[in-house]
Amino acid sequence: MKIGEFAKRSGVTVKTLLHYDKIGLLKPSQKTDSGYRIYCEDDFLKLQQITTLKFIGLSLNEISHIIHESGENLENMISIQKKALEEKKKHIDAVIDVFNKAKNKAKINGFLDANNLIDIIKITNMESRVREQYKSDKNLNIRSNLHSYNINKVDFDKWCFNQISFPEKARILELGCGTGKLWFKNKESIDKNLDITLSDFSKSMLKIAKDKLKDVDYDFKYEEINMENIPYDDESFDIVIAEHMIYFASDIEKALSEIKRVLTFGGMLYISANSCETMAELNKLAEKFDSSLGIDNNGYSSRFELENGDAVLKKHFNKVDVEILEGKIIVDDAKTVVSYKASTIQGSSMLVGEKKKEFTKYLEDHIKKNGNISITTKTCMFKAMK
Structure with a gap:
């Protein structure tokens, strides 16, 4: 069929189809000598994938990568799209809950006070911004760099590992x-008798984890x-x-309910x-610099932190204990601090161009006056415990 009939049957405009052809997203099955674009039944499958992935919220570049490079068969592609739509529905339900x-x-x-408005902004913005944040390990590495200035040299991941009591032959999900x-x-x-599944919602992160752990003498399982x-x-x-x-969960209560469900009786989360005290001095400096930027806080982490986590967990778990690790970052390099803030979800869009230069100069002046930032x-x- 020619482009006009294909557009009419699919409900997509001719202009859109021409654009998809131009960028190589959906090429017609053939072109006549006269230059007419000819589409066939198979092209409806490609168009369906494009429209579904667009509805989910992916960019045309991301869609092109999935369609042309994923190598998925038809059944898998339908399964992937269905799963993505289910996730979209859950996010919409969470947004509706906040509005209610x-x-x-x-x-x-x-009236609606500022906190109500902030909740709406955060929940509606959350999914796409979190996914963008964790497409690679770049931002994690930047934030780790600032923490390397901590005078408490206890490694956080080793400290966490030592807090965990591993039963013999335990089944573990991270x-x-x-x-x-x-x-x-x-x-x-790592005890070789453990059964360890590593998971992330980001395919990119799972690939990075696999590569990082490929030489570790353990057969990890990986799951998105x-x-x-x-x-x-x-x-x-x-x-x-x-x-x-x-x-980062759109619905923290739902996430904890799921975790409890998959845990055995007596199992541990x-x-x-x-803590809300973390980065307090840096947040205060950011507020004095420009409170309108919205970088004077710890972002999404305030949704579940030391001060409110106990009450949230006790809705789901029988027994909750907590261990605390304190430290102090002493840094005299303004660029390291600015890079940290610019790597956060809010900072990545606000600390750019001249504003980033101004914030760097502001912190450099603070360091000249005080010797460092503490x-x-x-x-x-x-x-x-469940």
Whole structure:
């Protein structure tokens, strides 16, 4: 069929089809000598994939990569798209829940205060910004660089590992494994009888973790998982580990409910988080520099932290203990501090161009006056038993 009929049958405009052809996203099956584009039934499959992936929120470049380079067969492609749509639905449900809560508060108070508006902004913005943040390990490495100035030289991942009690032949699931650094840094201490599954919602991170751990003498399993929909049966694991990531869940309560479901009776959740005191001095400097930028806080991590995590966990778990690790960053390099803030979700869009230069100059002046920047670090490990 010619482009006009194909457009009419599919409900997509001719202009859109011409654009897809131009960028190589959807080429017609053939072109006549006269230059007419001819489409066939198979092209509907390609167009369906494009429209579904666009609906999910992917860019045309991302869609092109999936369609042309994934090598998935038809059944797998349909399964992948269905899963992605289910995740989209869950995110929309979480957004609706926030709006309902805001509506109820507005009904009672007669207005929406700033906190209600902030909740709406964060939840509607969260998914795409978090995915963008963790496409590679670049931002994680930048943030690790600032923490290398910590005068408390206890390695965080070794500290976390030592907090975990591993039963013999335990089945372990790590959510949000990132680069796999927890296991890489403790590779000499891994019991070969453990059954360890590393997961992340980012395919890129899983690839990085696999590469980082390829020479570690252990056969890790890898799984792409959204923590709000863990694809395992009830009581599949003895231990679940979640390092600094639970606050990225659109629905934290749903994520914890899923974790509890897959844990055995007596199973343990080890979940690390920051304190609201973490980065307090840096946040205060950012506020004095320009409070309108929104970089004077710890971002999403405030959704689950030392100060509120205990109450949240006790809704789901019988017993909750906590261990705390404190430290102090002493740094005299303004660029390292600016890079840290610019690597965060909010900072990546606000600390650019002239604004980034101005903030660097602001911190350089502070260092000249005070000798350095002193920044509190305070993190914790919750130990929750089912």
